[in-house]
Amino acid sequence: MKITFIGGGNMAGAMIGGLISQGFAASDLFVVEPDQGRRNQLAQEYGLATGAPDQPLPASDVVIFAVKPQQLRQVAQTAAPQLAGALALSIAAGVRVDTLSRWLGGYARVVRVMPNTPALVQAGISGVFAAEGVSAEDRAAVDRILASIGKVVWLKDESEMDGITAISGSGPAYVFYFIESLQAAARAQGFAPDIARELAYETVAGAMKLAAQSDDDAATLRIKVTSKGGTTERAINAMDNSQVRATIIAATQAAAARSRELGDELGRDTEA
Ligand SMILES: NC(=O)C1=CN([C@@H]2O[C@H](COP(=O)(O)OP(=O)(O)OC[C@H]3O[C@@H](n4cnc5c(N)ncnc54)[C@H](O)[C@@H]3O)[C@@H](O)[C@H]2O)C=CC1
Numbered sequence: 486m487k488i489t490f491i492g493g494g495n496m497a498g499a500m501i502g503g504l505i506s507q508g509f510a511a512s513d514l515f516v517v518e519p520d521q522g523r524r525n526q527l528a529q530e531y532g533l534a535t536g537a538p539d540q541p542l543p544a545s546d547v548v549i550f551a552v553k554p555q556q557l558r559q560v561a562q563t564a565a566p567q568l569a570g571a572l573a574l575s576i577a578a579g580v581r582v583d584t585l586s587r588w589l590g591g592y593a594r595v596v597r598v599m600p601n602t603p604a605l606v607q608a609g610i611s612g613v614f615a616a617e618g619v620s621a622e623d624r625a626a627v628d629r630i631l632a633s634i635g636k637v638v639w640l641k642d643e644s645e646m647d648g649i650t651a652i653s654g655s656g657p658a659y660v661f662y663f664i665e666s667l668q669a670a671a672r673a674q675g676f677a678p679d680i681a682r683e684l685a686y687e688t689v690a691g692a693m694k695l696a697a698q699s700d701d702d703a704a705t706l707r708i709k710v711t712s713k714g715g716t717t718e719r720a721i722n723a724m725d726n727s728q729v730r731a732t733i734i735a736a737t738q739a740a741a742a743r744s745r746e747l748g749d750e751l752g753r754d755t756e757a
Pocket residue numbers: 491492493494495496497517518519520523538551552553554556560576577578599600601602654655
């Protein structure tokens with residue numbers, strides 16, 4: 486399967502790294518990227534062939550659009566006459582399949598995917614929604630690509646993509662924010678930076694490993710740490726008093742709203 490990425494930034498890089506480590510041949514991948522330094526980096530790191538946007542697209546089975554949502558219209562219009570029947574897959578937040586299909590001149594083989602950056606270490610999770618015209622064979626090809634970089638969740642209703650984007654697409658950033666905060670807290674307790682990092686990383690990794698292997702749910706595991714009248718109780722009370730849980734829920738609602746807003750804003754653009 487020949488795959489061309491249009492856009493070789495952070496998310497494309499994570500997918501490429503994941504695919505190659507799962508046995509996809511570098512010679513079957515191609516990246517279109519305007520930034521010469523980034524092209525060199527991808528070529529060096531993965532042995533990939535790359536090209537600038539003004540060069541013709543190579544023959545491909547799948548073309549993955551991995552540019553910013555605001556860049557996608559122009560990029561899609563440039564790519565449209567060169568697709569030659571390839572499956573078009575977009576990872577752009579917010580952009581709906583009918584919008585991309587229109588930008589591609591009424592192209593029917595369009596799939597929308599919301600991956601996340603742990604794809605790089607095959608620990609991603611992707612939400613997928615396919616346009617009606619996408620065949621079972623194409624869906625199987627998408628499954629093969631995405632299963633090699635993590636778990637796959639097929640969506641029946643495209644509106645669910647906004648929630649997926651808010652939870653798992655953006656989600657790694659929330660976890661990194663928590664890790665950063667725990668590290669800062671360790672520094673505030675007087676630990677040196679390397680120890681603060683180790684304490685935060687090992688605690689998060691250990692808690693995740695325990696949660697993944699345990700029959701207990703997360704709430705039960707939390708209660709098992711929380712001794713009555715002890716230290717954890719004091720900390721959790723402080724978090725509850727600051728409405729940390731409600732803030733996390735509100736933050737994800739803001740992200741989902743932004744995804745809908747991007748979809749509306751870019752979908753209104755009917756000049757394709
Ligand atoms: N970063 C993430 O965690 C995730 C990002 N996404 C989506 O992936 C898309 C890309 O995001 P990132 O990789 O984070 O952004 P990025 O800014 O790292 O990558 C975009 C790349 O597109 C390149 N580019 C600009 N104009 C181009 C053109 N005409 N032709 C080809 N390439 C061009 C840029 O030079 C850049 O390297 C966005 O639409 C975003 O919504 C989806 C899921 C997660």
